[in-house]
Amino acid sequence: MRRLALASPLLVAAALVAQASPAFGQATDAPLIPSLDTRAWDPPTDPDGGLYFEPAQSPDTADWNVALWTHYAYRPVTLKDPATGDIANKIIAHDVGGDLVFNIGFFERVAIGLDLPFAYYLEGDNPTAQTIATLGGDYEVPRSAVGDLKLNLKGTIIKPTNEELGGFALAIHERLGLPTGNQQAYLGEGAVKSTTRLLAEYRYLAVSAHAAAGVTLRASQEEYGCGLTTGDCETKFGHELPWGLALVFRPQALGLDASGHAAWFVEAFGHVPLSPQAPFTKAALSAVQIGGGARVAFLNDISFIAAVDAALVQGIGTPPIRAHLTLAWAPRKHDMDGDGVRDEVDECPEDLKEDQDGFEDEDGCPDWDNDDDGVPDGEDQCGEEREDEDGFKDDDGCPDPDNDEDGIPDLEDACPDEKGPSHPDPKRRGCPDQDSDHDEVFGDADLCPDVGEDPDGFQDEDGCPDPDNDGDG
CATH class of the missing domain: 2.40.160.40 (monomeric porin ompg)
Structure with a gap:
């Protein structure tokens, strides 16, 4: 050999x-x-x-x-x-x-x-x-x-x-x-x-x-x-x-x-x-x-x-x-999830892609609810503003500072879901005018809403004046 x-x-x-x-x-x-x-x-x-x-x-x-x-x-x-x-x-x-x-x-x-x-x-x-x-x-x-x-x-x-x-x-x-x-x-x-x-x-x-x-x-x-x-x-x-x-x-x-x-x-x-x-x-x-x-x-x-x-x-x-x-x-720019954020700075390198929407895109993690209001970005009409979650149109993701649109912010409105004028009394501010005769008998309790009560201590709660309390003519 x-x-x-x-x-x-x-x-x-x-x-x-x-x-x-x-x-x-x-x-x-x-x-x-x-x-x-x-x-x-x-x-x-x-x-x-x-x-x-x-x-x-x-x-x-x-x-x-x-x-x-x-x-x-x-x-x-x-x-x-x-x-x-x-x-x-x-x-x-x-x-x-x-x-x-x-x-x-x-x-x-x-x-x-x-x-x-x-x-x-x-x-x-x-x-x-x-x-x-x-x-x-x-x-x-x-x-x-x-x-x-x-x-x-x-x-x-x-x-x-x-x-x-x-x-x-x-x-x-x-x-x-x-x-x-x-x-x-x-x-x-x-x-x-x-x-x-x-x-x-x-x-x-x-x-x-x-x-x-x-x-x-x-x-x-x-x-x-x-x-x-x-x-x-x-x-x-x-x-x-x-x-x-x-x-x-x-x-x-x-x-x-x-x-x-x-x-x-x-x-x-x-x-x-x-x-x-x-x-x-x-x-x-x-x-x-x-x-x-x-x-x-x-x-x-x-x-x-x-x-x-x-x-x-x-x-x-x-x-x-x-x-x-x-x-x-094989030198590469390593990006396992393909989201454009290099693995060494990607906080979610393997399974979750950054959503690239201009909000915290540098961390490599998706932000499904940028404003953290519980409404996903895909459904949130105000993705950068938090919903105020007050029971009024909470599913659109937009804050509603004046639910009844009466010009009085909800935080100051005593009746935020009913339109009403401003009023010096905080308890009546923004509430509908339920005392048109100004006798301080409100709403359905006032049986005479257009005529003021004569507050004389006699049946004053019905909102109607009593010109003859004893009914003797």
């Missing part, structure tokens, strides 16, 4: 600078057999993605992120003995590599991303006469290499239909691979490759389901392991149908993450050939992988992903097991 030396960080840095040259990490006269990017997996560039799934929602304008994905893959590229089906040579037995990704959003509708794969440390078996013949020529796997640069473009067609709870969302995603990678490391196609997918998701509170399906088109078809084949090669890489499913859960719903910074995910993803091999006809050209992991954010902007995936159908380039560690940075 040949053990390739560990590449130095400076070498990797040089690789990143020199990645535009497909000759990096290989002799210029070395044969390129075959020209394939066999990884069968590319990371999402969105900071809210998982292993494979990419959310349908796009970031807001100028919201950007960078991430360093690292992985260890066991035995991703092998040659099998056609007679026994056993592994005859581990072309790449151990792969320590990763991806540098960048992403930026526009208007919550468009996202543009870059993904640069790299191999930091590769180890494999020495070439044998059989493997050289099978691959069609001598080869040498480099110690480290850079892969094809991927340009990612996402367009959100349907934004989440329920702003508060989540709802359905749909996007189209294009990944365009440019032929900048090292072909002998199985990281370079040597030609353009396009993968177009539809991304669908449905989110409800702490749970979201994701699905992706599309087509991968290769500008050049490549054979793998057919050097000894006399007939048609059955392992010819051409067009493919990629797919993926994911389920995401936030443990905050279980009370395990009060800050809401963690997410758990399980996924299944893979591809089947489209042409020249028909779908479901060649397992070596197919892949079915299952995986799971967790994403945890620290200090709001920095997050980590730890995940693992395993192959149920192990096509060429699909490792039986692969482990991932990711460090991401």
